[in-house]
Amino acid sequence: EAGVAQSPRYKIIEKRQSVAFWCNPISGHATLYWYQQILGQGPKLLIQFQNNGVVDDSQLPKDRFSAERLKGVDSTLKIQPAKLEDSAVYLCASSSRAASSYEQYFGPGTRLTVT
Amino acid sequence: DAKTTQPPSMDCAEGRAANLPCNHSTISGNEYVYWYRQIHSQGPQYIIHGLKNNETNEMASLIITEDRKSSTLILPHATLRDTAVYYCIVYSTDSSYKLIFGSGTRLLVRP
Numbered sequence: 001e002a003g004v005a006q007s008p009r010y011k012i013i014e015k016r017q018s019v020a021f022w023c024n025p026i027s028g029h030a031t032l033y034w035y036q037q038i039l040g041q042g043p044k045l046l047i048q049f050q051n052n053g054v055v056d057d058s059q060l061p062k063d064r065f066s067a068e069r070l071k072g073v074d075s076t077l078k079i080q081p082a083k084l085e086d087s088a089v090y091l092c093a094s095s096s097r098a099a100s101s102y103e104q105y106f107g108p109g110t111r112l113t114v115t
Numbered sequence: 116d117a118k119t120t121q122p123p124s125m126d127c128a129e130g131r132a133a134n135l136p137c138n139h140s141t142i143s144g145n146e147y148v149y150w151y152r153q154i155h156s157q158g159p160q161y162i163i164h165g166l167k168n169n170e171t172n173e174m175a176s177l178i179i180t181e182d183r184k185s186s187t188l189i190l191p192h193a194t195l196r197d198t199a200v201y202y203c204i205v206y207s208t209d210s211s212y213k214l215i216f217g218s219g220t221r222l223l224v225r226p
Contacts, residue, residue, distance in 0.1 A: 004158070042202055042216030043159065056213060091158050102206075103149075104214060106158025 002026065004107035006092050012113045018080040021110045025073070025094030031055075033104065034067055034077050035091040043091055049075065082114045118142065118205040119217055126223040133190040135220050137203030140184040146207045148179060149214070150188050152199040159202065159216075162188065193224045 005024040013019050025032050030051050035043035046065065047057040051072040060067070064083070069075040079086055089111050093104040120138040127133040139148060147166050151159040163170055163177045165186070170177045176189040190197055202219040 040218075042200075042218055043214075044216070045213055048213065093158070103161040103164070104159075106160070108156075109158055 004092055004094055004105055006090075006107035006110055008110055009108065010111050010113075012115065013082055015084055015114050016081040018078065019082055019112060020076050020078045021090050021092075021112075023075045023077070023092030023107060025075070025092070026096075026105055029094035029096045029105070030072070031095045031097065032069055032075050033093040033095075034075070035093065037089045037091055037109070039088070046077070079112075082112075084114050087112060087114045118146075118215070119203045121201075121203055121217060121220045123218065124221040124223070126225055127193050128225050129195055130192055133193040133197065133222060133224070135188040135190075135201050135203075135222065136185065137188070138185045139203070139205050142183050142205050143207070146205045148177065148183075148186050149204045149206045150175070150177065151202045151204065151214075151216075152197075153202070153219070154196075154199040162201075164206070193222075195224050195226065198222060198224045 007022050011019055032049045034046045036046050037043040046060045047067045048055040049069040052069045065079055067077045089109040091106055091109045093106045095104045118139055118141055147164050149164040150162040152162055153159045163172055163175050165177045165179050179186045200219040200221050202216050204214050
């Protein structure tokens with residue numbers, strides 16, 4: 001079974017520029033998550049989708065971050081404009097509520113550096 | 116905020132058991148204990164979970180105290196590849212299936 005795919009793996013941008021990250025979840029997984037992980041900390045949930053609807057975006061800085069999951073499969077996370085404090089690894093995860101354990105499967109992440 | 120407390124770091128010798136403690140004194144009856152680990156430059160990986168009973172799988176064992184206020188993840192024969200940050204997470208299916216990560220325990224397995 002293919003895992004969660006993310007691209008790009010690395011991105012360097014200047015502050016005030018825009019950036020977008022892409023995630024392709026495991027086939028058939030209805031729930032998709034975006035996390036932000038700052039160096040030395042655990043991942044923090046930014047947004048959770050169930051199919052193409054948003055379940056929780058309470059931690060998403062909506063003035064600069066946006067995310068969509070068209071057709072309930074792939075998802076993109078965008079930052080516009082980026083700030084220095086957005087430097088982090090952005091992780092995508094997916095899960096299937098059909099599974100008894102509800103475990104989340106994580107992609108390798110995109111490391112963003114804002115200079 | 117995370118509902119668990121873990122030591123920031125631990126180490127053990129290769130081939131020996133690694134016992135990682137976790138305190139979750141405010142856990143409620145419908146909340147599970149989940150463990151994930153994150154190897155350097157990778158996304159977190161699910162290890163094991165439990166509600167009240169002890170659990171074992173091919174990766175690890177999970178021992179939950181009778182009062183459910185603490186648990187221990189046991190890696191029976193640690194290898195260098197087990198060097199990672201280990202996260203203990205209290206998880207409720209009532210919380211929209213949301214994982215709240217703390218800072219975890221950084222485990223170093225020494226040769």
